[in-house]
Amino acid sequence: MNTKVIRTEEQYRAYLEEVQVLMAQAPALYTEESDRLEVLTVLLEAYENSKYPVEPPDPIDAILFRMQEKGLKQADLVPYFGTSSRVSEVLHRKRPLTVQMIRALSLGLGLSAETLVGLSAPDTEQSKKEIDWSKFPIKEMTRRGWLQNISHQAKTSVEDIVRGFISDAGLQFGSASFRRTLSGEAKSPTTQYSLYAWLARVIQSSREKKAKLGTFRDDHLSSNFLRELAQLSWSDQGPLLAVEYLEKQGIAVVIEPHLKGTQLDGAALKDIDGTPIVALTLRYDRLDNFWFTLLHEVAHLWKHVGNEDAFLDDLNTESEDRREAEANRLAREAFIPRGVWRRSDAFIAPSRESIEKLAKELKIHPSIIAGRLRKESGNYSLFPDLTGQHQVKALFLSTAECEALK
Incomplete structure (x- = not known):
């Protein structure tokens, strides 16, 4: 044959x-x-x-065909959609199918889930209408100089300005949300608009740095890289040296205070051209917080960040996400290896002397050890004079900027 x-x-x-x-x-x-x-x-x-691949059938067309085949009317679909108005909205492509609807239709009408998942999202114009532009923190964005003065602008003009601000950062709109997957414990339904506004500002600020960035290579990120970064903390100018070091490696570092109402310490993401970005809010003006947040976000870049991901972190919140746990572990190990920590006098009998002794041995700032003791014990009254309070913002922000953000 x-x-x-x-x-x-x-x-x-x-x-x-x-x-x-x-x-x-x-x-x-x-x-x-x-x-x-x-x-x-x-x-x-x-x-x-x-x-000649066959395109998947449109889910609404599939539902209408099955209705015709079975002699069903819109009223007959109410058990699958919940209300008659939802039936009408879905069939007229004004509302996307939900998971519950897909499950009910699959069982009730015998349509495959693959067919119903297909193209069930509404079109882009409809999606844009579902964005509530009034929920963006427009006053604060204007006060910070992110937007032109829009106090006397018409509502539609304000929406255009904010839409332009978001889209300029490459955060395009998809079905009822933004085409950027947010991960991390700082995200919540009530803060989504503020977080996207902050994220857009971070991306735009990072682009101003691109001319002076070195060439980034993924294979440069490693445990040794994190360890070298951690040891820069030994210097009084450590935070500035860390930013300089990362930018030589092609990683943009942006300092942008969080917007009101958000509980945000830092973020890790990539711009649309692949440029890696680490952003810090300096929410807590302490050296221990600065260093742990910085290494946590760099660990995300190394292990977790893709082209359409953004990790926005509230490091005070315990997370069940294994990626957050891994970033925490990598940051801790870069500063103080687990075996060293458990055998150290700083862990067994913590005191100012034992903390400073271990810091000298590891070539890291004592604030990092003090911060770890406070975190693990849950006693934040310990060693307040060793955490480097009020020693970070002064390096990055002017007095006027600090006052404006109060």
Whole structure:
């Protein structure tokens, strides 16, 4: 049986003609002709699937077809959608199918979940209408100089300005949300708009740094990289040295205080061109918080951040996300290896002397050890004079900026 995988249109047409001849002969089962017909049919189907893929059916069209097939009216779909108004909105493509609707329709109408998932989101224009622009912190964004003065602008003009601010950062809109997956414990339904506004500002600020960034290489990120970064904390100018070090490695570092109402320490993400970004809010003006947040976000860049991800972190909140746990572990190990920590006098009998001794041995700032003791014991009254209080913002923000953000 001389048959080959179909690679050309001529070969496809030749096999198609042969199949038509064989089918006209109606060969008996288990004969040579029958076997050849079966093989040729398989080859033709494989070629057609690769050359002319069938687009998935539109879910609304599939529902309407099944309604016609079964003689159903819109009122008959209420059990699957919940209310008659929802039936009308979905069938007129004004509301997307939810998971619950898909499950109910799959069972009730016999439609596959794949068909219903297909293209169930409403179109882009409808999605944009679902964005409540009034929920953006427009006054604070204007006060910080992110937007032009819009106090006397018409509502529609304000929406255009904010939309332009968000889209300039590459945060395009998808179905009822933004085309950027937010992870981390700082995100919540009540802070989504503020977080996206802050994120847009961070991306725009990072682009102002691109001219002075070095060339980023993924394979530079490693445990040794984190350890080298951690040891910069030994210097009084450590935070500035860390930013300089990261930017030489092609990582943009942005200092942008959090917006009111958000509980945000830092973020890790990539711009649309792949430039890695670490952003810090300096929410707590302490050296221990600065250093742990910085290494936590760099660990995210190393292990977790893709082109459409953004990790926004509230490091005071315990997370069940394994990626957050891994970033915490990598940051802790970079500063103080676990084996060293458990055997150290700073852990066994913490005192100012034992903390400073371990800090000198590891070439890290004492604030990091003091911060770890406070965190693990849950006693934040311990060693307040060792945490580097009020020693970070002064390095990055002017007095006027600090006052404006109070």
